[in-house]
Structures are given as C-alpha cells and as structure tokens.
Amino acid sequence: MKSLANAPTASATTLGPLPTSFGAAFFDAVVIGGGPAGATAALELAKAGYRTALIERGGRIKPCGGAIPPRLIQDFAIPRHLLKAEISSARMIAPSGRIVDMPIDNGFVGMVDRDEFDEFLRDRAAKAGAVRITGQFEALEDGHGGTRTIRLKAPSEINSPTGSHFAERIEARLVIGADGARSAVARQALPRQKPVPSVFAYHEIVASEGSSAEPAQGRAARCDVFYQGAISPDFYGWVFPHGETTSIGTGTAKKGYGLRKAVTDLRAASGYADAQTIRREGAPIPLKPLKRWDDGRNVVLAGDAAGVVAPASGEGIYYAMESARIVAEASIAFLATGKAEALKSARAKFMVDHGRIFMILGMLQSVWYRSDWLRERFVAICRDRDVQRLTWESYMHKRLSRASPAAHARILWQNIGHYLGWRPA
Template sequence: MTEEFFDAVVVGGGPSGATAACDLAKAGHKILLLDKAGRIKPCGGAVPPRLLADFDVPESLLVARARSARMIAPSDRKVDMPVGVIGYVGMVDRDVFDEWLRERAQTAGAERRTGIFERVERDDGAGPLVCYREGRGGELRKVRTKVVIGADGARSAVARQNIAGAENMKCVFAYHEIIRSPASTKEGFDGDRCDVFYQGKLSPDFYAWIFPHGETASVGVGSANKGFSLRGAVKTMRGDLGLAGCETVRTEGAPIPLQPLKRWDNGRDVIVAGDAAGVVAPASGEGIYYAMTCGRIAAIAANDFIVTGKPAMLRRARRDFMRLHGRVFWILGMMQRFWYSSDKRRERFVEMCADPDVQELTWQAYMNKRLVRAKPMAHVRIFLKDCAHLLGLRPVAQ
C-alpha cells in the first residue's frame, strides 16, 4: 500500500486550524485538515469588524450586531457601554462559522477528513507519522508529513504529547446554553446588547454572559473553580432574566485557556495554534480573532519550515504573535487577577466602566486589536482613576 504524504497535517478544524490549513493550501502545499465530528465550542461568538477585513470573512456570517455592552455589578448596578460611531460587536454562531472556514480551506485545496487524533510516531522515514482513527474504535490510519500543526483545543493532545509543559495549561471551564431568543423581556434581555455579569454568585473568579445571536442567544458562564456549578449559574440567570421558558437549542462545555503556553513548538516538527497555544485573551475570554491570527502566524512559520527544513522557523510563531498582542494579554491578565478576585473589587471594576475615557479606549482597543496611543492624556486620567480605585480612595457609586 502506497504511503500517504502531506506537507502539513492540521489537527483541529476550528477558526485557528481552518485558517492555517487555508493559508498553507493557498501557498501551494498539500494539506490534510483533520477534525472531530460534531464538536462545537461553547463561545459567546463575539468578533470585531477587523476580523472580517483581516480574514476576508463575509458580513453574511454575522447573525447579529451588538451596539452596546452592559456590565452588571454584584449589587446589580448596570453600566451601559455604547459602541458609538466606531463600529459594532459582530456575533457569529460557531457551528455555521467554523464550518464555513473549513469549507473555505477545502476550496483552497486542503483535504478534509473526519477523524480522532491519537499520536505522532517517528521512524526512519522522512517526517513524522500522524496516527488517527476515523471514529471511536475505528481502524487506525497513518499519514506522513513534514510538520504537524496542533489546533485541537485547550486540552490539546498534540501539545500534551509533544511540547514540554503543555499538560500544565491553566484553564477556565466554560458552559453555555444556546436558547431561542425572545423579542425582549421585562427583566432586561435586549437582542442588540451584550450583557456581562461580574457577580460572585454567577462566577467566583470569571464572569457570566448573555450574548445575542439574532434568533438565538448564548447564555453562559466560566469559572476555574471545579466545585462551582456552571449549569446552576446558567439556570439562575435564565430564571432571573425571564429566559427560563425559552427553548434550549443545544448545550456545550469546554475548557478555555487562561494564558499562552511558554513554548509553541517541539524544536523539531510540531507547532500548536489557537486554544492549543493558549491564545484566549484573559479577563475578556475573547478567542476567535486571536485564534485566527495565531493560525495565520503558525501557517507562516510552518511554510518557512517546509521550504527550508529548519526547525528554528517554527519558534518564530510565538515570538511574532506576542510582539503583536503580548502586552494586551499581560494587561488583561493583571486585570483578571485583581478585579475578579472579590465582589468588592468587581463592584469597583463596573464603576470604572462608567467612565467615558475607559469606554472610548476600551472600544478603540477592541476594534483595532492594539493599545490605543492617540490620546495620551486619556491614558493618564485612567491611570490616576485606576490607582484611586486600587487604593480605595474613590467611594463606590450607589
């Protein structure tokens, strides 16, 4: 039997893996995109308009455009943050969005297969062997490749088997329910607004959310506390907001990484991307844009490795990504560790969100995916206000 060979095997067909497979196929390489069947990640589905432009994604994939966000404090104080004239928060359904990305990769020339990754083997041949099964208990198949791209999620089997320290990735566990959206509820559901709950009763160390998806909505919560009932928190939210009677379309749960891995490659022939690399923004939990950016950067590194055969090319992926987004991830990580640690601090955090300077720079950073430098005095004002909150010098507004 003739041995199958691919220039690259991409394990995982989410936004990161599908983007990497598409870019490499467009570059003329022979690509295998290997993905599990029927897996949808729990996700609020928020994407900035920049994602559509950077990755040539049609607006038709947006199921809603949120024009504001509402922050809800432990005291139930509500602070609205309108997006204003600079844009909107696009909302996608992951089942449709991810499949569209996979189909695009296939159209670009990548071969799609449904299968469950098992391991990477090495023998005397030129390149590693990727071993997978077409289904649970199915026949074991092997294909040879030059490079393996692991884009198989936060508990990545590719990463844990091939990259030192990956097994210790810290995660938040997320759970959400996709429900049929009501027109509105007197308790406060709004199909044009993203609601974010900073309340210890709903999450002791992260947040809960309700994100509109047009005909449906995502009601979810995240927490790293394994003893905390995520399903119970969602049930509470649905009851409080008049959503208990809405039809539940589906439920999903999965770990979400808290910080990027310290290493993304094995120094030989394996590289990881997306959640497998840990590129979900701390504090906000935003992952789709960063996953696709990471997939593209990993594809560039993999292309250079395929062309040159130099493993050092793979190390460039993490360096290049962190140069673009490392500072934002660090700041958001500090925010999460401090502001999410108690209800008293969550109360002050929501109060800060009422500040016009905070709102403007938050939305500018979200839309542009970088720290905004255009208004240095606004940064100074925010710094001084933040220090006052940290020191408890500002009373909490009632």
C-alpha cells in the same frame, strides 16, 4: 534512506493522485483540528501551494459565545451573512445590580454560530486546495526520513480531489496541532510543558423568543456582562444575542463551582427562565500562551492548543486565527528551508504583536475579578467615556490606543483611587 522532510513539493494547482509514502497518504503539512485556528492554517498553507490535509473529528459544535471583533471580520474576510447579530453596546452589571451602558461609537461586535462559522472556514480551506479528512487524531509517531506519522483512531475518509480514500495513517513533513484546549497533539509532542491556567466555561443556548424580560428588539443588539460573585467568583457571566438564539453562560477556574446553577440564575435574572433550551454545553478556556509552541523538529501548535485566549475576556477566536496565520507563515518558511528554527519564530512574533495586551488583561483579571467589592468598583470605572473608548478600541481593532497622555494618567489615577477605596463606587 532519502529524507522526505525537505522533499520538493508539488503546487496545489498540480495536485494529482493522492501521493503516498511507505503505504501511507503523504502530505507536506497535516493540520489536526478544524476549528478557527486549524482551518486558517490549512487555508494559508494550501494557498501557498503545499499539499495540506485538515483533520477534523466532527460531530460536535464547539461551545462558544461567538463574539468576534471587526478586526477579525476584516482581516479574515468573514462574509456579513455569517453574522447572526451586530452588537452596538454592552451593558455591565455590578454585584449591586448597578448598570453601566457602554455604547460602541463606531462599528459593532459580530456574533457567529460556530457550526456555520467553522464549516465556512473549513470549506474555504478545501476550496483553496486543502484535503479534508474526517477522523480523530490518536497518536503521533516518527515517520520515515524525518517525517511524522499521524495515526487516526479508525480508518478515516480522505476527501482528495481524485475522490475518497480511507486511511488510518498519514505521513507529513510538518504537523500543526490546532486541536483546541487540552490538545492531544501538545500532550504528545511537548509533554514537559506545565498546564496553563484556565477557566471552565458553560453556557446554554436558548430560543430568543419566549423571554419575559424586555421586547426582543431591546436586546438584539446588546450584550449583557455580569460581574457578580454569585454568577462567577473569578470570571464573568454573559448574555449574547444571536438573532433567533441567545447564549447565556459563565465560567470559573474554581473546581466544583456550580456553573449550571449560576446559569439558571442568570437566565432568571435576564428573563430567559422559561425560554426553550436548545443546547447545554461547556469547555475549558486556556488563559495563557504556552511557553513553547514547537517541538524543535516539525510539530507546532496554534489557537487554544497553544493557549492563546485573552485573559479577562476569554476572547479566543481572533487570537486562534491570528496565531494560526503566524504559524502558517513560519511553517511555509520551514517547508521551504527545512530549518526547525523557523517554527520557533511563530510564538516570538505572536508575543511581540499581542503580548502586551495579554499582560494588561491578565493584570486586570487578577486585580478586579477577586471580590464583589472590587467588581463593583471595576464596573464604576467603566462609566468613564475615556475608559469606554479605550476598551472598545483595543477590543475592536486589536491595538492599544494612543489616547492623550492626560486621559491615560486620569484613568490610572481613577483605578488606583477605586482600588484603594478612596473613590466611591
């Protein structure tokens, strides 16, 4: 039988009627999951001229605080109109109630609403030639001649340039699993992987007006971050303004912890007890990259499915898009050569670029988030202007600052002093 795995591909610009193979719609690449990772991977593959499908089940807004750094806005050309707020400072709140303000000197953190943001990304991928499929991935099966068959839960609408079709099976040379935390694609294609550590995060979206705390303009450009054991025993709580709405949430790895009560307390402490509740929702956040992202044949993972969320901060949108861009590059090499080795290179490249920051943040979380005594000291360290500058620089621009060695040494010494209790909090 002729192998389809390395079959030549038509350019996206010459997409004719929907191609089929053994009765199933056929694509070079099928991306499962239309969040930031999936939409980015689909965009890159479609731009490279490959017949690409993007499958999204729809019907649910991804629970998310929506904070994105300038590096993401710039690298992924996010239009300013998608930013619901531009944040110019963070307020860290210690267990004692002590407040440390961390102003951002140059720039701002953007806040996006995920319903609008994700749809913008999916639409951009479709405009570049990706075919959108509204449906739920169910199973991955071996296809014909080395391809993969993707089985959907029910006949699903394929919006191809030649009109709508319905299909329950799709065949592809390559599958990208971008279906989020607890990925079904990862479970089926890479079944022997150990589950990665994760927190469960829960937030409530409330109307920004109606709060009894401060005038709205005082909060519109400021994030509040609560490092208090009563709000989270091992993560943090947040109040993120999004213009007309505000996300108030917290997370923990502890099973059975009362996240709803913690958010109720957080709302009361921030003056949002009586604000109108718009949505209540939660989801897991994986906090460690999976050991393998590819199955050695033709399936590869990106975003939360690959576990790429920064420890300590839970920042996942940038890393989802960045990992997807790298996975798309590796996929293009795979589609051009048929060599499965190309897919393996994606994780290695991501870890070279971001592994160090993940390691530092992992250490930070395991050292400072363990008790209120340590949290108090962690917030005290954040008073230091050099700490503030380094923190913002690594978050905003995704690079570890080359600050003066003297500043690094002083910060390290301060950390040790606080950790051992030599320095007062």
